[in-house]
Amino acid sequence: xxxxxxxxxxxxxxxxxxxxxxxxxxxxxxxxxxxxxxxxxxxxxxxxxxxxxxxxxxxxxxxxxxxxxxxxxxxxxxxxxxxxxxxxxxxxxxxxxxxxxxxxxxxxxxxxxxxxxxxxxxxxxxxxxxxxxxxxxxxxxxxxxxxxxxxxxxxxxxxxxxxxxxxxxxxxxxxxxxxxxxxxxxxxxxxxxxxxxxxxxxxxxxxxxxxxxxxxxxxxx
Numbered sequence: 001x002x003x004x005x006x007x008x009x010x011x012x013x014x015x016x017x018x019x020x021x022x023x024x025x026x027x028x029x030x031x032x033x034x035x036x037x038x039x040x041x042x043x044x045x046x047x048x049x050x051x052x053x054x055x056x057x058x059x060x061x062x063x064x065x066x067x068x069x070x071x072x073x074x075x076x077x078x079x080x081x082x083x084x085x086x087x088x089x090x091x092x093x094x095x096x097x098x099x100x101x102x103x104x105x106x107x108x109x110x111x112x113x114x115x116x117x118x119x120x121x122x123x124x125x126x127x128x129x130x131x132x133x134x135x136x137x138x139x140x141x142x143x144x145x146x147x148x149x150x151x152x153x154x155x156x157x158x159x160x161x162x163x164x165x166x167x168x169x170x171x172x173x174x175x176x177x178x179x180x181x182x183x184x185x186x187x188x189x190x191x192x193x194x195x196x197x198x199x200x201x202x203x204x205x206x207x208x209x210x211x212x213x214x215x216x217x218x219x220x221x
């Protein structure tokens with residue numbers, strides 16, 4: 001992928017020593033990458049490739065499609081760097097491109113229609129109307145499950161989320177995006193992002209409670 005990325009850009013920057021590139025911050029790397037600096041491109045790809053792939057795989061549910069999404073997202077991002085104004089993090093901008101690529105991939109497969117739009121739907125009021133109390137799982141469920149088992153349980157629960165909740169949850173709680181960054185990335189209102197985040201967390205808690213509640217009941221016997 002790196003060779004294809006570099007091959008599609010016009011190189012105007014002189015070669016840079018590896019130690020200089022290794023110590024550069026993201027803004028400087030982006031500036032060098034915009035001039036076609038291979039070392040800067042390699043650094044940016046190395047920093048974010050695995051994260052973008054994980055996001056793409058979670059959206060598409062397919063390893064091969066995720067790889068194609070990653071390649072297309074990086075290529076479009078680097079090709080469009082002259083239009084990047086630095087108003088957000090480069091990674092946030094890259095994720096926005098990757099999300100769009102992943103959704104287009106889903107639509108092209110005609111498996112299901114996933115729509116993320118600017119419309120303000122009924123979820124904007126969910127933050128106020130959701131009154132469900134989160135159930136207590138009992139103390140330290142990690143003590144009853146290995147890390148590997150917990151990871152598998154979480155992955156299964158997350159995979160059951162509806163796509164619109166899945167994407168928001170991934171950006172907020174896995175990638176660590178703020179609600180504002182998530183809203184900008186997905187072209188949603190801030191209220192919708194907050195509502196979908198809360199709904200996703202509630203659904204996950206309900207799903208995980210199915211695993212932990214039986215153990216809690218047995219402990220009381």
